[in-house]
Amino acid sequence: MMSDAPFHEKNTSTADFGYRDVPRAEKANMVRAVFDSVAPKYDVMNDVMSLGLHRVWKRVFLNAIGPRPHETLLDLASGTGDIGLGAKKMGMGRVICTDINPSMLALGRDRGLNMGLAAGVDFMVVDAETIPLPDRSVEKISMAFGLRNCTDKDAVLREARRVLRPGGRFLCLEFSRLEVMALEKLYDLWSFKVLPRLGERIAKDSESYQYLAESIRMFPDQEKLAGMMREAGLEKVGYRSLSGGIVAIHSGWRL
Template structure:
């Protein structure tokens, strides 16, 4: 009998089939406090990172855009306004709790008519080939079990000429930043999680998952292997976050 395939869940090795369940438990736990924690953890800077990513996409009126792992919908709000009434934004997330938060947010913002909500696995997107003008995935790729499969699925559903933007935590490149970032990640984040969300474990997983995610050049290579061309990346806040963009030609 062959050994069971494993993958990482933070620093822990788990069975491949168990990772999605464990990640789901994390996001079910934090969904109601997710936006508040993002503001606290980044001192609001995550809003600037997301604005940069949206500008990088270059969305036009009438475009059809997939906001993958879109969670509570902060990108979808901006994207829906950019594509206008003749465009469409699909807010998709594998986690029902996060998707529910996103739906409530868009309704509260008065955005109806040009947004759809789809619960879906990034590795097996339930959309036709050559369907979207653009795809965004912000702070979601590191939680995907098989990143290569997810990127291939994204490439498939993009139209020729379409573009993908991946916004994700990455590896600090500013001299002296890494040790300070480590202290913040492994001491401050779990404490914030405990005080605000009563969930230190989920934010310990956050710090560990960031360390296990591919660095800037490795992720660039994964996009290229999936078929994306003209791949480039932009370091933000000293490389704590990077935005990658690639095209399907």
């Protein structure tokens, strides 16, 4: 059963990196190294890891964002730009794609150019824990499969609320907790046995995919993340689980 108590980051000098505790000051660089390693095969591995389901989840997420031509979307942890570029293609006015990893952003920028979406899309190297934008400056913020990699998730949520305009909305797509327990053994087998081997075969990197599987298990469940969002000052917080709870879309407003 899920707890209703809010989840808080451990206030210590360490942070979780998968199942390991590492110095908090080092986690961001370790995460950056993971995505430096997987960047060339990132999109291919997303298809393999999720059996193509990530495309469905992102389509549902983009529909939840509801791009509008007069709005600005800040996309945190953009990676190769699936969400930011997808939102622009659907009519979002301005998109700011941000990520801590320059190599991932470079791939996203190239994709945008190839899609003819360069106008109205900016790419910035940004740590989501310290967003270099003014207070109340954007209408919407999206974050897909990135929050679990952040060292201080509470800080990310506080920053998201800070830069939202009143009436603005934060949306997060992230791996969550299975709600169909009959799938648990199969899900664990896929995550911890199959994925690292596929990572080694396709991306020549099993350790990074072992970390990614572990990071999913360490991430707060649906109710705990909703509690964290409320603690950060977001209101009307809700979530929708997809694929039996493998992922969830959380939403909160600045009112």
